[in-house]
Amino acid sequence: MDVVEFEFKFEGNDSDKHRIDFYDVNQAMIGFQRSLALTTHLVLNDKIITQAPALKGARIFALPAEESSWKMTASISLLATALYQAGTAPKDTPLGHIIYSMYDYVIMESLGVHVDYDKTLGQLYEDAHKQNIEVPRLSQARADALIEKCSTAVREMHRPISMNSTATRGLITARINQQDFPLPSPFSLETFEYINETYTSPEIEEIVGRISSYNSNSYKGRIFVPSEGRPISFELQPSARSHNNIVLITSSLSFSALERKSRNGFIRCKVLRQTSKSGQLKRYRILEIEEQR
Secondary structure: OEEEEEEEEEEOHHHHHOOOOHHHHHHHHHHHHHHHHHHHHHHHHOOOOOOHHHOOOEEEEEEOOOOOOOEEEEEEEEOOEOOEOOOOOOOOOOHHHHHHHHHHHHHHHHOOOOOOHHHHHHHHHHHHHHOOOOOOOOOHHHHHHHHHHHHHHHHHOOHHHHOOOOOOEEEEEEEEOOEEEEOOOOEOHHHHHHHHOOEEEEEEEEEEEEEEEEEOOOOEEEEEEOOOOEEEEEEEOHHHOOHHHHHHHHHHHHHHHHOOOOOOOOEEEEEEEEEOOOOOEEEEEEEEEEEOO
């Protein structure tokens, strides 16, 4: 059963004349397929794979290219799995919307555009449950780990723009039940620079925030900082990976999950700020942590 199609097209410069650098667009499409495969596998199996051919529970088909267009359409087709039996899946399955929303989260966050994870995916999981589709309910920490695994793929998707400049923009649109859902931010030279270049401030600063997601294996996560108005990625530096600091991190995360409107659970951190070439904040390197009193 085909649940969602993703269209990826390029515009500008030579691509408007129906010409594009062969190697660049080939690498871009490999990145496109890899990012779709890793996202789909996580949604269906709650596991992050490192190789796209390891995708289980679905297949990704390439549809014929349209004449006079630099556009590739990928169709994600679910196999008969524990999620449903062949021929019994509801026609308007929420799985396509979940895959789209997860992919939207991965791509937009990779490009520096904040997405409210709970708002975009929470209702979709409820819809799936009502239709007796027991799709794994993924935490934001799992989705954030996927962003890291897809980073190289997303960078490669910029190649026709960033290398030989045979295009200036890349646009992704999902199609579910004949309805189009464009991803809000196009690929551009600016988004490539955001992904590709990182500058670390030499000055230590203090921030106050509350942990919204955390991966204990990578020591990475996100911290909501009121002064920034959004969650910011972080990585605990080796000096900050003590037992006491991990307790503070996980305690703060618990308050975020259980008492979202409470003022408890805030921590104070000494950090180094990491920004893009244009100065946009990308993440913090946390050096020290203490409880906010």
